[in-house]
Each structure stands twice: as C-alpha cells, then as structure tokens.
Amino acid sequence: MIFDGYWKKELRMYAKQIKRWQKLSSSQLLNRKYVEHQLNKYILYSAIVIRKMIEEEKDAEKMSEKFIKTNPNAPKPLLELLHYDIPVMRFAFNGDKDFILHKVIPDYYKGKGEKTKIDANRAGNSIIHSYIWNLGYADNQKRSRVEGFLVASDYDKEQFLYCISLSDWANYVLYCAEKCI
Numbered sequence: 001m002i003f004d005g006y007w008k009k010e011l012r013m014y015a016k017q018i019k020r021w022q023k024l025s026s027s028q029l030l031n032r033k034y035v036e037h038q039l040n041k042y043i044l045y046s047a048i049v050i051r052k053m054i055e056e057e058k059d060a061e062k063m064s065e066k067f068i069k070t071n072p073n074a075p076k077p078l079l080e081l082l083h084y085d086i087p088v089m090r091f092a093f094n095g096d097k098d099f100i101l102h103k104v105i106p107d108y109y110k111g112k113g114e115k116t117k118i119d120a121n122r123a124g125n126s127i128i129h130s131y132i133w134n135l136g137y138a139d140n141q142k143r144s145r146v147e148g149f150l151v152a153s154d155y156d157k158e159q160f161l162y163c164i165s166l167s168d169w170a171n172y173v174l175y176c177a178e179k180c181i
Contacts, residue, residue, distance in 0.1 A: 011050070011176055012174065017038065022039065039149075050120070084119070086164060088123070092159070127151055147165060148168075
C-alpha cells in the first residue's frame with residue numbers, strides 16, 4: 001500500500017514544501033504562526049509516511065530472510081531506508097530537571113552541542129513521539145529564518161535533544177521517495 005506512486009509523489013511534495021516554507025520563514029510579510037504551522041505539518045506528515053515505509057521494509061527484510069534460507073541463490077532485496085543516518089546536533093541530558101527548556105535551547109543558539117548522526121528510524125520516532133518539539137531559528141530573538149527543528153521523544157527525553165536541519169530532513173524525505181521499493 002505505502003509503496004505506490006501516490007505516496008512517493010506526496011513525499012516529494014512534502015520535501016518541496018519544507019524547502020519553500022523555510023525560504024518564506026525569513027519574510028516579514030507573512031504570518032509567522034502560519035509559516036511555523038506549515039513547516040511543522042510537512043515535517044510531521046513526512047515522518048509518519050516514512051515510518052510506515054520503514055516498517056514495511058522491516059517486514060520485507062524478515063520475509064526475504066526466510067525465503068533466502070530455503071533458496072540460498074535468491075537475490076537479497078535492497079532495503080535502503082533501514083540504513084540511513086541523519087546528521088544532527090545532539091545535546092546530552094546533564095541531570096538537571098530543567099534541562100531541556102532552560103539549558104539546551106539557549107545552548108542551541110550558542111552552538112554548544114555534539115555533531116553526530118542518528119539512524120533515520122530514531123529521528124522519525126522522535127518526531128512522531130515528540131515530548132519536546134520546537135523550531136530552531138537562525139536568530140531566536142528576531143525569529144529569523146527557520147534552520148531546523150529541535151526534538152526529543154517521550155522515550156529519551158532525559159537522554160538527548162536533537163536538532164535536525166530542515167535541509168537534511170528534506171533531503172532524507174526525497175531519498176525515501178526515490179529509494180523505497
């Protein structure tokens with residue numbers, strides 16, 4: 001169901017809209033709340049579709065492993081969505097109960113974080129099960145151009161907060177539209 005052409009077409013559109021609304025986020029003429037709503041919407045919609053694609057790839061991987069056991073010469077399908085890492089800025093929990101709201105978000109604007117990568121499944125689950133969700137601006141005081149989003153899932157909210165750039169997320173969405181089978 002999820003791998004038909006309609007889903008792929010919509011994923012491409014979501015990536016295009018993320019890029020479009022990011023450009024529009026620096027406009028002083030548009031309603032800031034509406035721009036934020038559009039960005040949040042397309043990030044969330046894409047995460048839900050991609051998560052479904054990843055779940056179906058996991059099922060396909062299990063079925064192919066069973067088939068290959070009985071047919072060792074059979075080709076193994078390329079399941080590329082399961083093996084994709086997204087660049088993030090990661091902020092580690094420091095034990096402070098006010099960690100996320102009072103320590104990390106200001107640190108994000110000071111560039112105090114660890115550049116790393118997380119698997120795309122974790123990124124998607126963090127979005128879908130977000131405990132913390134916030135758009136990240138180039139300048140928080142002026143609410144200038146949106147550069148990315150800050151997210152922590154309810155599962156690991158006391159471990160890490162991730163910042164994912166909009167361009168990295170849009171690139172991943174396009175990758176999923178192209179690579180899913």
